[in-house]
Amino acid sequence: MKQYQKLLLGFVLGVVLGLIGYYTLPQKTYPFMKTFTDFCTLTGAIFLRMIFMVVVPMLVSALILGVFELGKGRGLGKVASRSFAFTLLLSFMAVMIAITLTNVLQPGVGVTFDKEALAQNQGVISIQKNVTAAASKPWFQYFTDLIPQNPIDSAARAFGGEIIALMIFALMFGTALSFTVQDENNPLIKMLNTIFEASLKIIEWAMALAPYGIFAIVFNTTYRMGAGFLQNVAYFAGVVVLGLLIQQFVVYALCLKVFAKTSPWKFFQGCKEVYVYAFSTASSNATLPVALDVAERTLKIPAKVSRFVLTCGASANQNGTALFEGVVVLFLAQVYGLSLSLENQLVVVLMSVLAGVGTAGVPGGSLPLIAILCVQVGVPPEGMGLILGVDRFLDMCRTTLNVSGDLVISRLVAGDTMDEAISSKEIAS
Numbered sequence: 001m002k003q004y005q006k007l008l009l010g011f012v013l014g015v016v017l018g019l020i021g022y023y024t025l026p027q028k029t030y031p032f033m034k035t036f037t038d039f040c041t042l043t044g045a046i047f048l049r050m051i052f053m054v055v056v057p058m059l060v061s062a063l064i065l066g067v068f069e070l071g072k073g074r075g076l077g078k079v080a081s082r083s084f085a086f087t088l089l090l091s092f093m094a095v096m097i098a099i100t101l102t103n104v105l106q107p108g109v110g111v112t113f114d115k116e117a118l119a120q121n122q123g124v125i126s127i128q129k130n131v132t133a134a135a136s137k138p139w140f141q142y143f144t145d146l147i148p149q150n151p152i153d154s155a156a157r158a159f160g161g162e163i164i165a166l167m168i169f170a171l172m173f174g175t176a177l178s179f180t181v182q183d184e185n186n187p188l189i190k191m192l193n194t195i196f197e198a199s200l201k202i203i204e205w206a207m208a209l210a211p212y213g214i215f216a217i218v219f220n221t222t223y224r225m226g227a228g229f230l231q232n233v234a235y236f237a238g239v240v241v242l243g244l245l246i247q248q249f250v251v252y253a254l255c256l257k258v259f260a261k262t263s264p265w266k267f268f269q270g271c272k273e274v275y276v277y278a279f280s281t282a283s284s285n286a287t288l289p290v291a292l293d294v295a296e297r298t299l300k301i302p303a304k305v306s307r308f309v310l311t312c313g314a315s316a317n318q319n320g321t322a323l324f325e326g327v328v329v330l331f332l333a334q335v336y337g338l339s340l341s342l343e344n345q346l347v348v349v350l351m352s353v354l355a356g357v358g359t360a361g362v363p364g365g366s367l368p369l370i371a372i373l374c375v376q377v378g379v380p381p382e383g384m385g386l387i388l389g390v391d392r393f394l395d396m397c398r399t400t401l402n403v404s405g406d407l408v409i410s411r412l413v414a415g416d417t418m419d420e421a422i423s424s425k426e427i428a429s
Contacts, residue, residue, distance in 0.1 A: 003207060007276040010211035011218050018222025037223060040216035047213025050206040051286045056155050056166070058199035058289050059311050061192045063170035064177065066307030068189065071178025075304075082413045083309050086255075087317045088353065090405055093251050094319040095352045097243045098326030099345060107236040107327075108334025163285065164315050171312075203289045214280040221392060236331050237390050243323050244401045252408045259412050270298045271407050278403040282395040284314045287403050295410055305414045313406035320398030320405070325352040325370050332374060332383040344377045351376060 001009075027033045070076035102108075148154040148165040155166055181189060206213075253264035274294050278287040288310060295306035329348050333340050340348070351373050371381040387394075 004273045006211040010215035014215040014218025018219040022226040043216035054199040061196040062307040063311040064174040067174025069304035091353045094323040095326045098323045102330040108331040278400040309410040320401030
């Protein structure tokens with residue numbers, strides 16, 4: 001059985017057995033389920049920790065090496081500008097899809113809820129605390145925070161919001177190396193290559209555990225939520241998923257066909273393993289090591305391009321998140337009976353595009369930014385309590401699109417530096 005088939009099997013079994021457990025083996029009646037879910041928590045945690053622990057060394061080494069290779073050939077400017085252009089283009093398309101679908105389908109019309117109870121929701125209170133903390137920072141602090149005062153400290157706090165600062169350090173350090181180091185046999189370059197290869201080896205070990213880890217994560221999520229987690233916001237969730245599917249199979253497919261002369265279906269086939277990881281973990285950062293491996297070994301994208309685009313894209317290219325933010329803001333406006341003007345909807349478009357650049361690549365990383373966006377256009381942010389129950393599922397969906405977008409941009413940026421198509425043999429291997 002191929003690896004992606006094992007991953008899919010683990011995912012499907014997690015969903016099916018989780019639903020069976022939710023409806024027939026409630027934890028209050030069957031205490032042994034507590035032991036089983038604890039064991040699943042342990043298995044899932046070990047799997048995720050094995051991936052997370054190499055994200056920082058892999059990200060730093062991959063980005064420095066990618067920038068070094070590009071800078072040495074003086075191709076960094078071209079790759080960076082193409083990456084930025086495609087990121088903005090795809091993010092803009094994603095938000096326009098969100099705005100159009102939400103205006104046409106109007107998922108928020110007719111939704112009723114208890115406003116007072118919603119305002120006391122602990123999830124909402126937590127989000128509002130994050131918004132208050134963000135609002136208290138002066139505007140220039142956002143820019144100075146991008147430059148790490150201590151890269152080692154930023155590495156230690158990478159998953160607490162410092163990962164973009166760490167990326168800035170790697171970009172600057174790699175660029176400096178391209179001007180100061182001429183020999184690829186330089187000890188530092190060899191050391192960085194060794195770190196990257198060792199990180200890949202750990203990922204291989206994690207992939208052996210992956211089917212069990214994915215089963216454990218999905219089982220616990222399904223067992224806790226059941227099939228009724230959508231409840232009153234099923235229509236809203238359907239609109240989000242529809243938008244994500246349009247972005248994936250229409251926008252991405254057209255870009256691959258037009259700009260890269262690549263078969264979208266073959267490309268998506270080559271990415272299937274990454275999609276399962278992204279969907280299961282709901283984390284772009286956790287999926288980054290797997291995406292780097294697939295980009296180089298399966299999709300045959302040049303390492304100097306994939307390492308630069310994917311490591312930057314894990315935080316700077318969040319098409320799915322941008323689309324989700326656009327739908328949420330308009331959905332909540334409809335729920336509260338607010339009619340956003342064309343000017344306010346343009347603000348939603350622009351801020352969603354910008355918010356999609358730099359959203360934390362971890363589960364739930366977009367929620368504080370959505371709250372800030374709601375405040376900007378006069379939508380009560382406490383309404384986000386309506387979507388908290390379904391956010392985990394939608395986070396899994398939008399993370400998959402985020403990671404897919406990174407891989408698509410890598411292929412678009414690579415241009416004529418790689419073979420024009422991916423052979424069926426390479427996809428099957």
